[in-house]
Amino acid sequence: MNKIPTLSLFVLLHLASIFAIFPERMIAATSKGHWMAITLLFAVELGVLWFYLKALSLAPGKTVIDICRETMGAWITRLIMLPFMTFLLIELLLLTYYQAVEIKAVLLQRTPVAAISALFVLLCLYGAWKGLVVMVRASMGWIFLFMPFILFSMFISIKNFRFHYIFPLWDADLSFLFRSDFYVGTVIFAGFLFLGMTATKTKIGFGKTAAAVGIIYMFAMASVYIPLLIFGQETVLHLQYPMLMASDTVDLEWVVFDWLPSFYVVSSSGLGVIKVSVLLWILVAILQQLFAPILDRRWILSVVSVLLYLACQWMPNSGTLNSYLYVNSYFCLYATIGFPIIAYFAARQHRKKVSG
């Protein structure tokens, strides 16, 4: 794996959350000083990322699963990975359903969700089938194809800003810490998990990754503040897709397209595909390594994809999506904060074992 494509996949996976779920949760989490909540999240991510990358550099050429298995044994590793896999499973389901509903709502009102999600799952199956290395390589293509759409749909509405909506800037009692919406926002962290899932000799330095996190931080801030500065907190709170509505407030005469939010949906679903494929690949990799080493990876993948598709049909409406998001935030906290720290200590043990 090469460095630049790996980092670009890293950025894309984070952007996928920014283009789904993240902004509305941040807006719901607090009514003032949104930047504090976002900054806190990213500070935590930097810390966790340091643990995760350190764990990987302590045992070069090994995946985090290898590290855990070699220090703690197979059964404890399975136990550790169970909540992690639950997180992946629910996150996959939610993301697929979210994207299918969004595409239906904005672009294809007459097409059933079943058909839209079939194409979506099929694409992700293809991506995961080809493997992580292929997706890392493809991420460069994604950057070239989708970056123009992403930037365009984010920043066209800037002329409608009312800057006084930015106040109040300070939230003295950190009220967002007591809102579950804030913790749902941690799904954005899922973007770094893939770094530890392949055995690679290429070392990804913390400095470069931190720089990538910096870029993502800019996008995250923009994704919350653009709708906020256009509609104000009271209005934006009630919008299901705040970024999408923000891009609907402008009328650009030089664009032949009238329905500008479609650019948002195009970039959002494109990013969704790559995130779901990568998470699907991770889930299948864990399943195969820990639970069914005799089975072929592609069989497991096909079965998981079919289950994902069926579960997607079973979701009654987007209200259920919300309740699952809250449930999943516990697993998410474990998978993105607890697990890297466990991996770090396991890697230290591993090193002692090897050298001692």
Added chain:
Amino acid sequence: MILFLGGRLSVVVDPLVPELSRSVTIPNSENPLQSSFDAFTEDIDTNIGLLRKKMISDNLVIETRSTGTKSAKKLAVVYLEGTAQAKVVQSIMKKLEDNRGLELTNVRDLTRILGHPQFTLTPTYISSELPGETTQELLNGKVVILIDQFSFAFAFPAIVADLWSTTLDVNYPRLFQIFLRFLRMGALVLAIVLPGLYVVLNSVNPELLRIQLAITVAKSREGVPYPSLIEMLLVLILLEMIIEATIRLPKNIGPTITMIGGILLGQAIVQAKLVSNLLIIILVASAISNFALTSYINASGIRIYKYVVLFVSAFFGIWGLEAAIIWLVLYFASLTISTVPFLSVSLKEEVPDE
């Protein structure tokens, strides 16, 4: 030939062996601008000579070998040591060694011998008739294979940049070269999406367009009796047939087809209300952009893939169009030819791949 008859008498006779190869001439299938005009011939030794003349270098390695059991075929592997990646050279040599028993009579046999996937959307090689172009391919780190009795050189492996860059571009001013390459990249995108986009904007997502434009589009289709997918398919297939018909016809009949095709696809079919005139514009634009790509063979995969885009777009609108493009990107990312990923930027030894 000199015959010695006995002691002092000798007779000079004209050569008995007739010359079986033609001499070096100008290229027949390529039109270079501002470049050398000699082209490869059928004789492999002449071709090697042409390459050697174009490139005087210590690093130029030429290995000749033969393959086939029923009929032997001579081929030559040419590369620049230190420029071509060692692992590429090794993998090609190994395949040639392993499959030395396979017959080699056409180009597809060669790709089979090299172990390349047979159902690829893009060719796994770049073929050229020009020694000048082949020299540039060598300098870019490709491995060139010459086959006896083929007046083309095949450069392996192809990478994505070959879709929009030809090695002859380096003869132009730098700015013009960059302009041309961006133009071809644009042509690539247009060639893939245009027919699909027409169907999307016409029948699935007309609300995407500005209202004035949407009305114009709808008006142009007034009286056309079938859905836009059928309309598009009908005319696209007609166009493919015209292209196919003109390729092999003798030069003195060719213009007839062009004229008939022009009348058919130009005015008559629109006036008969069988298709809309906007469709003809889209069709022509897509055909032009298809042929603006670097070579006929190179663009063939794109030409086929636009039907996939067309069908998926007809069912899923703009989301289908996007999905088709994503699939293409994933496919290209998964393609690896002679150990080199297709989505590489450069093939040279010192620059990392991918």
